[in-house]
Amino acid sequence: MTTEIWDKTVDLLIVGSGAGSFPAALLARDHGLEPLIVEKCDKIGGTTAISGGVLWIPGNHLMARAGIADSHERAREYLDAAIWHDGPATTPARREAFLRHGPEAIEYLERKGMKLKRPKLWPDYHSDLPGAEQTSRSLLAELFDLNELGPWKTRLALSKMPPVRFTMDELSSLILVKRLWSSRLAALRLALRMLRMKFTGQDLRGGGAAWQGRMLQIAVRENIPIWTETPVIRLLTDQGRVIGAEATHQGRTMRIHARRGVLLNSGGFARNAAMRAQYGRQPVYPQTTNAGPGDTGEMIEAGISLGAAVDCMDEALWGVSSLTPGEQLPPGATAADGTPLPFGHHFDISLPHAIMVDQNGMRFTNEAASYMEVGQNLYRRHAETGKGIPAWAIIESRHRERYPWGSAAGKTPKNWLSSGYMKKAATLDALARECGIDPIGLRATVNRFNGFCRDGIDADFARGAKAFDNSHGDPTVTPNPNLGAIENPPFYAVAIYPGDVSTWGGLVTDEHARVLQPGGTPIKGLYATGTATASLCGRTYPGAGASIGPALTFGYIAALHIVADQELSGESG
Incomplete structure (x- = not known):
């Protein structure tokens, strides 16, 4: 490849604008290198910008400020205990990095x-x-006023959900607004905040918009060039080394030379039907994904075409969602512009007076476990019996009176019932017949579960036995804040399907974020991070933000390695 054909030359080309892109670009710029971020979508921030914006970073300095002792060794003990998949991306060296x-x-x-x-x-x-933290290793961005972005405000990716005017740690309190005075005070603070916004003109956002909004502000201030609507067509190589990319920018094809390396931070493939059919678990329900629009996997395919190894391609950042009897999104699961917004039921199903059963009427998971674990268990039950998908949420009247479900809190929209999305019956037997659930199995399961609720101990799945479970339970329910009996009619049911926020497998990388071939040899000049890669955590999700935290960190690590690699060999460090 000769230099006269290049349309643009930089030191570090970053493909995608997710969590790892800005730290890599900033660090490169600090060391005198010229970065360029190219984003195929018209908005900046990737799936991170439309997410909850939580980062899992063990041993962070905010823990130390709060007087909480965390250590490298303690966090490693937890990761070693939690990560059960022994894959090429879960190596001790990557965990240490x-x-x-x-x-x-x-x-x-x-x-x-x-x-x-x-x-x-x-x-x-x-x-x-062992080694688990009972308070928090997770971090959030403080609320951010999008108006501070000036003309860049319209270029930040935003969720189509109603604007989040609170930080995500306030959400669990707001959910219990009908139950706790502390939650009512949180709701009052939110109301006052929104009143101030009305008079001041602020546009405060929390979640991923706050994180990526402030990162974009910092990048603009540091003169980091960002090209939107610039899809990469292919990676360019010379004698086995990645030296740039061919991309479409402002209506023309451009060849971009990357003197030091290319970093892929381009997302997973949740919105690529062909890749999900080839690699993903089946059955797959594309209508339940909450991944960003750019989660289409082209850069994973580009890496594979260069001989990159992949792992965990059948895995995703699972959760559970719900659909109508015709497997359509339910009423209310769309944005104002008609954009699909699938319901996620992580909080809903963990609260008292609700369980999840298969078509035999049997529970198969701790409903208050992590969303990833619940989604995996849903697929596992379906593989075992063929009767796991759809599963059914069985919801008692007190749950509908007290807690949210989907887009509705404390009441049931009439069109949920008229559409058949939510079933309602005076008895469990009648509910089972409505849903096609074995009534004998359901009665036996509910009777057993109600006994657990009285004793406070779930002898089958240990629901409510962990600090994590309790953190999204109802403390007014005793003796276990996650267990509430299913005994007061009417009873409700909703069909439950797998959902996701992105895929969780991809290119294998090493402790320097270099993309590896199957034998472990790095592809020179090519780095990757985020959901374009096979996760550091394998098939486990250890804590809130365990996708964004490592994505950000390995973007930073890639830049460290590029800065240290003065000879452009891709092998030093």
């Missing part, structure tokens, strides 16, 4: 102007394992 550089990356971003917040209570998802 994440634990060593994650806190460093967060401190770096704070010095750059990121405003951070640590939730007081967001336990690790497997909080019963």
Whole structure:
């Protein structure tokens, strides 16, 4: 490849604008290198921008500020206990790199102007394992006024959901507004905040919009070039080394030379039907994904075409969603512009007076476990019996009176019932007949579960036995805040299907974020992070933000390696 054909030359080409892109670009710029971020969509921020914006970073300095002792060794003990998949991306070296550089990356971003917040209570998802944190290793961005972006405001990716005017740690409190005075005070603070916004003209956002909004602000201030609507067509190589990419920009094909390397931070393939059919678990329900529009997998395919290894391609960031009898989105699961917004039921199903059963009427999971675990168990039950999908949420009257379900809190929309999305019956037997559930199995399951509720101990799945479960239960329900009997009619049911927020497998990378071939040899000049890669955590999701935290960290690590690699060999460090 000769230099005269290049339309643009930079040191570091970053494909995609998710969580790892801005730290990599900023660090490269600090060391005198020229970065360029290219984003195929017309909005910046990737799936991170439309997500909850939570980062899982063990040993972060905000924990130390709060007087909470965390250590590299303790966090490693937890990861070693939680990660059961022994794959090429879950190596001890990658775990060490994440634990060593994650806190460093967060401190770096704070010095750059990121405003951070640590939730007081967001336990690790497997909080019963050795080394688990019972309070929080997760981090959030403080609320951010999008108006501070000026003309860049319209270029930030935003969720189509109603604007989130609170930080995500406030959500669990707001959910219990009918139950706790502290939750009512949280709702009052939110109302006052929105009143101030009305008079001041602020456009405060929490979640991923706050994180990526402030990161975009910092990047603009640091003169990081960002090209939107610039899809990469293919990666360019010379003698086995990735030296750039061919992309479409402003209506023409451009060849971009990357002197030091290319970093892929382009997302997974949740919205690529062909890839999900080839690699994903079946059955798959594309209508239940909440992945960003750019989650289409082209850069994973580009890496594969260069000989890259992949792992866990059948895995996703699972959760559970719900559909109508015709497997359509239910009423209310759309944005104002008609964009699909599938319901997620992580919080809903974990609260008292609801369980999840298969078509035999049998429970198969701890409903209050992490969303990833519940989704995996749904697929596992279906593989075992053929009667797991759809499963059914069985919901008692007190749940409908007290807690949210989907888009409705404390009441049931009439069109949920008239459409058949939510079934309603005076008896469990009648409900079972409506849903095609074995009535004998359902009665036996409910009777057994109600006994657990009286004793406070779920002898089958240990629901409510962990700090994580309790963190999204109802403390007014005793003796177990996650267990509430199913005994007061009417009874309700909703068909439950797998959902996801992205895929969780992809290109295999090493501790320097270099993309590897099947034998473990790096592809020179090619780095990757985020859901374009096979996760550091394998098939486990250890805590809130365990996708964004490592994505950010390995973007930072890639830039560290590129900066240190003065000879452009791709082998140093």
